[in-house]
Structures are given as C-alpha cells and as structure tokens.
Amino acid sequence: MNPPLRSLLFVPGDSERKLEKSLGTSADALIFDLEDAVAPERKSLAREMVAQHLADRKANEGPQLWVRINPVSSGNAGAELEAVLSRNLAGIVLPKAEGPEDIRIISSKLDELERGAEQPIAILPVVTETARAALTLHRYLDTDLPRLYGMTWGAEDLSADIGATTNRDPDGRFAFTYRMVRSQALLAATAVGIEAVDTVYTDFRDIEGLREDSRRSYREGFSGRLAIHPAQVDVINESYSPAAEDIAHAERVVAAFEANSGMGTVGLDGKMLDRPHLLQAQKVLSLASSITQADRK
Ligand code: COA
Numbered sequence: 290m291n292p293p294l295r296s297l298l299f300v301p302g303d304s305e306r307k308l309e310k311s312l313g314t315s316a317d318a319l320i321f322d323l324e325d326a327v328a329p330e331r332k333s334l335a336r337e338m339v340a341q342h343l344a345d346r347k348a349n350e351g352p353q354l355w356v357r358i359n360p361v362s363s364g365n366a367g368a369e370l371e372a373v374l375s376r377n378l379a380g381i382v383l384p385k386a387e388g389p390e391d392i393r394i395i396s397s398k399l400d401e402l403e404r405g406a407e408q409p410i411a412i413l414p415v416v417t418e419t420a421r422a423a424l425t426l427h428r429y430l431d432t433d434l435p436r437l438y439g440m441t442w443g444a445e446d447l448s449a450d451i452g453a454t455t456n457r458d459p460d461g462r463f464a465f466t467y468r469m470v471r472s473q474a475l476l477a478a479t480a481v482g483i484e485a486v487d488t489v490y491t492d493f494r495d496i497e498g499l500r501e502d503s504r505r506s507y508r509e510g511f512s513g514r515l516a517i518h519p520a521q522v523d524v525i526n527e528s529y530s531p532a533a534e535d536i537a538h539a540e541r542v543v544a545a546f547e548a549n550s551g552m553g554t555v556g557l558d559g560k561m562l563d564r565p566h567l568l569q570a571q572k573v574l575s576l577a578s579s580i581t582q583a584d585r586k
C-alpha cells in the first residue's frame with residue numbers, strides 16, 4: 290500500500306526561483322500552480338514554464354509532481370492538460386470543482402491523452418469553493434471515478450462566493466460555515482473511500498500554530514494538507530505520521546485483543562476497548578509501516 294500524501298506544497302507556476310527551490314524540499318507532492326497564484330497576464334507563460342519543469346524532471350525520485358489547472362468553467366483546462374501532460378505528472382488539482390461531472394470531464398480528457406499509462410494521473414478536486422458545490426457533496430457518493438485521489442477544501446473562494454467579509458471568528462479560528470464544510474469534505478471523502486486533504490495554513494511564519502493545527506487535523510482523520518511555504522513541509526510530514534506514542538499505544542491495543550482472543554471487549558489501563566478501537570489501532574500500525582516502507586522520514 291502506498292502511504293497517502295502528507296504535504297502537498299503549492300508552487301506558483303510562473304516563478305523560476307520557486308519552481309527550482311521546490312524540487313529540493315521533502316514535500317510528498319508539489320503542486321505547480323496555474324490558477325490563483327498566477328496573475329491573468331502571466332498564465333500562458335506559467336503554462337510553458339510548468340510544462341518545461343515537468344519534462345526536465347530526470348529520475349523518478351523526490352516529490353510527486355502535480356499541477357493545479359484552472360477550473361473547468363475557465364475553458365482553459367483542456368489546453369492546460371495537453372500542455373503539461375508528461376510521464377512525470379502524478380496528478381491534477383482541480384479548483385472550483387462543481388461536482389462529479391467536472392471530474393468526468395477532466396478524466397475523459399486524461400483518458401484521451403494518456404492511453405493506458407501504467408500509473409494513471411490522479412485528480413484531487415477542491416470541493417467547497419462555491420456554496421452550490423459545498424451543498425451538493427453527496428453527489429460524489431455512488432459514483433465511479435477511479436482517478437479520484439481525494440478531496441480537499443478551501444475557505445477563501447467560498448467566502449468570496451458568499452460575499453462574506455471574513456471567514457474567521459474574532460478568536461482567529463474558522464467561522465462555523467467553514468468548519469461545517471470542512472467536516473462535510475471529511476465525511477464525503479470517507480464515504481467515497483478516498484483521502485481527505487486539509488486546507489492551507491496561511492500564516493506561514495507561525496510554525497507552532499501549524500503544528501498544533503495539523504496534529505489536530507491528523508487526529509480528526511485528514512491524511513495530509515496543502516502547504517504554501519517550504520518551511521511548512523517538515524512539520525506537516527511529521528504531524529500526519531503516527532507519532533512514537535501513537536504507535537506504542539496501538540501495539541498495546543492490538544496485543545490486548547490478541548491476549549483475549551474471542552472477546553469483543555477488553556480493558557486496558559482502566560478503559561473499555563471494543564472493535565472500533567481495534568480497527569483504529571490497526572490503521573495506525575498499517576499507516577506507520579507503509580510510511581517506513583516508502584522510506585519517508
Ligand atoms: N515554493 C517554493 N519556494 C518557495 C515557496 C514555495 N511555495 N515559498 C517561498 N519559497 C522560497 C522563496 O523563493 C525564498 O527563496 P530564496 O530565499 O531562495 O529567494 C524562500 O523560499 C523563503 O521565502 P520567504 O521570503 O520566506 O517568502 P516569500 O515572501 O518569498 O513568499 C509567499 C511568500 C506566500 C508569496 C510564497 O510562500 C508563495 O508564493 N507561496 C505559494 C502561494 C501559492 O501558490 N498559493 C496558491 C495556493 S493558496
């Protein structure tokens with residue numbers, strides 16, 4: 290089993306310096322951006338630069354390479370896919386995804402371009418960028434979309450769609466509407482059986498805040514998060530990997546069930562454990578071993 294991507298670092302597609310620098314980070318994936326990080330008059334330049342960086346990539350080592358294209362509604366997505374297609378391209382981030390039909394449009398374009406590649410290009414949509422999209426996430430359930438890697442969410446475009454002047458409460462955390470759509474993305478991804486990828490932590494100088502927020506997000510069930518600055522990568526990788534004490538605890542839970550085989554419920558440290566605790570412990574151990582096998586530190 291391939292471990293999920295923990296850190297996915299955005300890199301503005303029109304910045305030679307950042308493109309160069311990003312390749313040396315320990316991000317699990319880079320997302321070369323053609324959308325909001327690039328000014329409209331530089332979009333075609335960015336497209337060429339990103340295509341060149343993908344083509345120049347030599348060995349299949351280092352971060353996976355992903356590209357954020359422009360939304361289906363821009364009318365440019367197809368041409369962008371043609372331009373950036375490369376055997377080094379691992380996936381596409383689709384912004385402002387309105388629903389499964391947008392994923393189908395991108396998938397069929399990729400089918401046409403790829404023709405039976407060994408490692409099909411994956412798709413990670415941002416599923417909460419309009420009120421309509423956020424309200425209709427259930428439409429992803431019972432669809433057959435094999436390229437779908439996961440779902441991620443964002444608060445900036447949604448607050449613009451709503452016409453809100455802020456998406457934060459006075460104490461700095463996301464306001465209820467944004468926490469709600471975040472939970473909906475987590476539930477929808479789980480129900481579909483794909484990864485839930487948490488959004489960016491915009492205050493990139495606040496590394497301790499990022500650590501706390503990411504640790505909480507990992508415990509809630511997100512498998513990774515978007516990053517905007519190289520300084521965020523190591524903290525994110527660490528936060529979305531089981532910590533030594535999580536692994537030790539999971540081993541004790543599994544051992545307690547093994548020592549009481551046939552029992553649905555066991556006690557450990559004065560607390561009751563039943564089947565969900567066992568499943569959760571097994572999940573922690575399997576994630577830890579897949580990260581070790583993939584040799585990600
Ligand atoms: N990818 C690669 N390199 C990056 C980077 C990124 N996302 N963000 C910063 N760097 C580099 C800088 O170029 C700089 O390198 P240098 O010293 O060799 O010039 C170094 O890291 C330190 O950067 P710093 O000065 O701390 O930040 P900055 O002011 O240059 O940039 C941002 C701040 C937010 C503009 C920048 O981090 C960025 O562009 N992030 C990505 C934004 C994005 O893609 N958003 C879209 C999704 S929300």
Ligand code: MG
Binds near residue numbers: 325384443445446
């Ligand atoms: Mg945006």
